[in-house]
Amino acid sequence: MSDFAATTRNRVRRIPARGHYDKAVIYPIIDEALICHVGFVADGLPYVIPTIHARSGDKLIFHGAKASRMMKQIASGKTICVTFTLLDGLVLARSTFHSSMNYRSAVVFGRGRPLTDDAEKMAALEILTEHLAHGRWADARPPNAKELNSTAVAKLTIESASAKIRTGPPGDDEEDYALPIWAGVLSIQQQYLPPIDDPGLADGLAAPDYIVNYSRNGKGDAD
Amino acid sequence: MSDFAATTRNRVRRIPARGHYDKAVIYPIIDEALICHVGFVADGLPYVIPTIHARSGDKLIFHGAKASRMMKQIASGKTICVTFTLLDGLVLARSTFHSSMNYRSAVVFGRGRPLTDDAEKMAALEILTEHLAHGRWADARPPNAKELNSTAVAKLTIESASAKIRTGPPGDDEEDYALPIWAGVLSIQQQYLPPIDDPGLADGLAAPDYIVNYSRNGKGDAD
DSSP, X not given: OOSSOOOTTTOOOSSGGGEEOOHHHHHHXXXXXXXXXXXXEETTEEEEEEEEOEEETTEEEEEEETTOHHHHHHHTTSEEEEEEEEEEEEEEOSBSTTOEEEEEEEEEEEEEEEOOSHHHHHHHHHHHHHHHSTTHHHHSBOOOHHHHHHEEEEEXXXXXXEEEEEOXXXXXXXXXXXXXXXXXXXXXXXXXXXXXXXXXXXXXXXXXXXXXTOOOTTOSOOO | OOSSOOOTTTOOOSSGGGEEOOHHHHHHHHHHOXXXXXXXXXXXXXXXXXXXXXXXXXXEXXXXXXXXXXXXXXXXXXXXXXXXXXXXXXXXXXXXXXXXXXXXXXXXXXXXEEOOSHHHHHHHHHHHHHHHSTTHHHHSBOOOHHHHHHEEEEEEEEEEEEEEEEOSSOOOOGGGGGSSOOOEEEEEEEEXXXXXXXXXXXXXXXXXHHHHTOOOTTOSOOO
């Protein structure tokens, strides 16, 4: 029994064998992704906006300026689509037809609500900051009253979700393996370069370990 | 005079100074991005699907399985939103409020049509393959009649577009510069690992130069 029922909305239609409906598969993709793409409908038109997110259990947290159209849409209670994509490689088959990408993606549907309580907003901003860089909340200056007031925070309950994953080498047609064409995978990795100090940095301050050794592998858990 | 008029649809609302409406800024983002996120409305709900794209002048090219819902939506002639996001770094300000990301993103609106002519489909698939890996079309086995028939290809005319870009160090509040908190930028780079040969690769075939030296910088031009 999967965590999420496969319905018209979230069922992986193309290549169903790549589809997954379990939190244990879907949530690590959400947690590893630094950003997501939020889809909403306004005046009948589709909008797709990249933004920072964080997950807390079965909820997604978003923040933005108070006047942000995206934040208003997320907080409106209408169904929102949120997509997370991790690109793992180019799959170069002998045929262009079987050429593909290795990836892990998740598509989530849910409805949001605005956070209005200051303590609840602060707790959500901590989770967002920690999603970006685990360890940062303890170091950085937290939002003051004015900043908190000008920041909209929304929480969306994940109602339906699916993941789609492709891994491994190309899958060519049997007769194409004899062709004199190189085939294989070109893996993609997010590389984090050595941190660049702010030009206005006070003397004697060094980048913290969680920045120097920054990594997104093993982020979060599938709780 | 910008290439695209800033309207309700494409105007960059949050931090307008980061907004751009010129093809010379927008098109290189589209070309460098390996994939995009396609947004459409079906039965009143928003959907956001990651997919491979390519640009040809003021058109975007997409392909997929004939039965693909996304392809039907793109080909339907309804307005589609396509978003391209390049993440360039984490911006760690002293305050969580001013912490941000460095990025280059583009949001495009347009309407598509299906390609039905085989020669036109083939030309579009060449552009898609070359977007993925410049040089691959000449090497790989092109689609045969059966593959071409089972592949849907659509072309979308870019009607409206904008880009949003953030670069550089954090911008903290004046009084925060004195805080004993490290601040700076952690740059992100897509790294392409050494190619992995397909396990079924025939003897004597080596990965071509365009794979070994793969890079997405300087992809395309802003024509």
